[in-house]
Amino acid sequence: xxxxxxxxxxxxxxxxxxxxxxxxxxxxxxxxxxxxxxxxxxxxxxxxxxxxxxxxxxxxxxxxxxxxxxxxxxxxxxxxxxxxxxxxxxxxxxxxxxxxxxxxxxxxxxxxxxxxxxxxxxxxxxxxxxxxxxxxxxxxxxxxxxxxxxxxxxxxxxxxxxxxxxxxxxxxxxxxxxxxxxxxxxxxxxxxxxxxxxxxxxxxxxxxxxxxxxxxxxxxxxxxxxxxxxxxxxxxxxxxxxxxxxxxxxxxxxxxxxxxxxxxxxxxx
Amino acid sequence: xxxxxxxxxxxxxxxxxxxxxxxxxxxxxxxxxxxxxxxxxxxxxxxxxxxxxxxxxxxxxxxxxxxxxxxxxxxxxxxxxxxxxxxxxxxxxxxxxxxxxxxxxxxxxxxxxxxxxxxxxxxxxxxxxxxxxxxxxxxxxxxxxxxxxxxxxxxxxxxxxxxxxxxxxxxxxxxxxxxxxxxxxxxxxxxxxxxxxxxxxxxxxxxxxxxxxxxxxxxxxxxxxxxxxxxxxxxxxxxxxxxxxxxxxxxxxxxxxxxxxxxxxxxxxxxxx
Numbered sequence: 262x263x264x265x266x267x268x269x270x271x272x273x274x275x276x277x278x279x280x281x282x283x284x285x286x287x288x289x290x291x292x293x294x295x296x297x298x299x300x301x302x303x304x305x306x307x308x309x310x311x312x313x314x315x316x317x318x319x320x321x322x323x324x325x326x327x328x329x330x331x332x333x334x335x336x337x338x339x340x341x342x343x344x345x346x347x348x349x350x351x352x353x354x355x356x357x358x359x360x361x362x363x364x365x366x367x368x369x370x371x372x373x374x375x376x377x378x379x380x381x382x383x384x385x386x387x388x389x390x391x392x393x394x395x396x397x398x399x400x401x402x403x404x405x406x407x408x409x410x411x412x413x414x415x416x417x418x419x420x421x422x423x424x425x426x427x428x429x430x431x432x433x434x435x436x437x438x439x440x441x442x443x444x445x446x447x448x449x450x451x452x453x454x455x456x457x458x459x460x461x462x463x464x465x466x467x468x469x470x471x472x473x474x475x476x477x478x479x480x481x482x483x484x485x486x487x488x489x490x491x492x493x494x495x496x497x498x499x500x501x502x503x504x505x506x507x508x509x510x511x512x513x514x515x516x517x518x519x520x521x522x523x524x525x526x527x528x529x530x
Numbered sequence: 531x532x533x534x535x536x537x538x539x540x541x542x543x544x545x546x547x548x549x550x551x552x553x554x555x556x557x558x559x560x561x562x563x564x565x566x567x568x569x570x571x572x573x574x575x576x577x578x579x580x581x582x583x584x585x586x587x588x589x590x591x592x593x594x595x596x597x598x599x600x601x602x603x604x605x606x607x608x609x610x611x612x613x614x615x616x617x618x619x620x621x622x623x624x625x626x627x628x629x630x631x632x633x634x635x636x637x638x639x640x641x642x643x644x645x646x647x648x649x650x651x652x653x654x655x656x657x658x659x660x661x662x663x664x665x666x667x668x669x670x671x672x673x674x675x676x677x678x679x680x681x682x683x684x685x686x687x688x689x690x691x692x693x694x695x696x697x698x699x700x701x702x703x704x705x706x707x708x709x710x711x712x713x714x715x716x717x718x719x720x721x722x723x724x725x726x727x728x729x730x731x732x733x734x735x736x737x738x739x740x741x742x743x744x745x746x747x748x749x750x751x752x753x754x755x756x757x758x759x760x761x762x763x764x765x766x767x768x769x770x771x772x773x774x775x776x777x778x779x780x781x782x783x784x785x786x787x788x789x790x791x792x793x794x795x796x797x798x799x800x801x802x803x
Binding site for chain 2 (some may be wrong): 277287307316321351463513
């Protein structure tokens with residue numbers, strides 16, 4: 262893990278760990294390599310109407326609408342707590358337009374203790390309009406230009422294997438240090454609203470995504486997410502080329518999952 | 531607070547009928563000591579492919595008839611969870627979760643108003659309020675007599691009990707909301723504690739305010755994780771600063787001040803049941 266700041270190859274995924282305090286109540290951050298915040302937007306968002314987290318076969322549909330308090334509260338109350346508790350903090354950011362991205366990155370770039378930012382470029386779970394490659398490159402390039410050298414730039418691209426290699430190459434050329442293959446696959450809530458499907462249901466899709474990106478770009482660190490619940494599953498992803506794994510939806514079932522996977526990996530269980 | 535939540539394995543000690551409801555006794559060890567009325571328990575789905583948890587309200591954790599280290603639950607007839615439970619089952623649980631009812635600093639008169647199984651958390655509260663010298667009145671409702679939660683276990687804590695049913699088969703004809711105002715006036719209650727479906731809680735909050743009483747409502751909504759992680763239980767509220775915001779029902783609730791919930795937004799957009 263040359264360019265990744267993580268202390269161990271198991272990281273809390275964006276939007277699944279609260280502020281960190283909720284996991285700490287169960288010792289759920291013990292031995293974890295990093296913590297990705299819920300996606301922060303330029304101004305606070307209250308999120309989508311309920312229901313927005315719904316059970317699906319072997320998974321979860323989520324359409325939260327990115328509820329978050331905005332960057333100021335994160336910087337004032339959440340980041341210092343993570344740093345004080347020895348957790349490697351990563352800020353997940355989401356915006357729609359290039360100037361919003363730039364302002365958001367500027368606000369958090371120099372925050373004391375911040376080790377990386379994760380751009381939530383995933384079209385479905387994020388706010389970006391679908392697909393314009395030049396826009397992706399511009400957002401990533403502008404972010405890299407604003408970040409101090411010690412802050413890594415991760416870019417989250419979703420799970421759709423058909424376009425991940427092209428997009429990964431694009432964002433790396435624009436200055437990203439790693440890609441995060443996570444965030445689920447496009448789905449629909451029963452009431453017709455767009456959602457993302459995450460959890461064990463997408464694990465095999467996620468594994469394919471990791472293998473394809475790793476084969477095409479073997480020097481690029483890949484952070485993998487997708488329904489991982491055990492150390493054995495994490496090892497499968499690491500063997501497929503992932504540099505680290507993120508634990509997300511499994512925390513909803515058991516807030517100690519990431520700590521347990523990290524301990525089991527470390528101890529060879 | 532007597533400590534935060536614990537993740538543990540509960541053992542089902544008893545499942546029995548309580549009127550039309552299912553009463554469940556769980557052995558939960560220290561979770562019971564930490565529990566305060568209004569807090570809930572989150573249970574993992576027995577099917578390991580299903581990630582989301584389910585929250586259950588706690589009836590009583592202490593008081594007459596409750597063994598130390600156990601919790602009593604009350605579930606609606608036909609609740610799939612109650613149907614699956616058998617004595618001796620081991621059940622992964624997390625609790626106690628959420629914020630409990632706030633207890634008055636002074637020994638004031640309180641009215642506890644509950645409908646059906648939603649009334650469950652109020653009976654444990656009755657004991658706690660009586661311990662603090664409060665005068666406690668109960669107002670219990672249900673669709674019919676078999677769906678009014680029995681309250682004999684807390685009779686020593688309670689000054690009066692009023693029963694209303696939708697069909698008039700027990701007590702008076704009506705709902706807890708329809709008789710709330712007059713009951714507040716008759717009892718002189720300064721605080722109303724309520725447990726009911728969301729639409730009834732809204733009516734109770736309005737009636738309590740009109741009668742000059744503070745109200746606290748325990749929302750019985752879905753909590754997909756129960757631990758504050760998933761943002762799946764949004765509750766629209768007005769903050770102390772007068773600014774509207776949306777909070778997590780599991781972490782900032784399930785107990786809310788009646789005048790702080792934006793009830794119209796909650797019932798129109800979902801978020802409770």
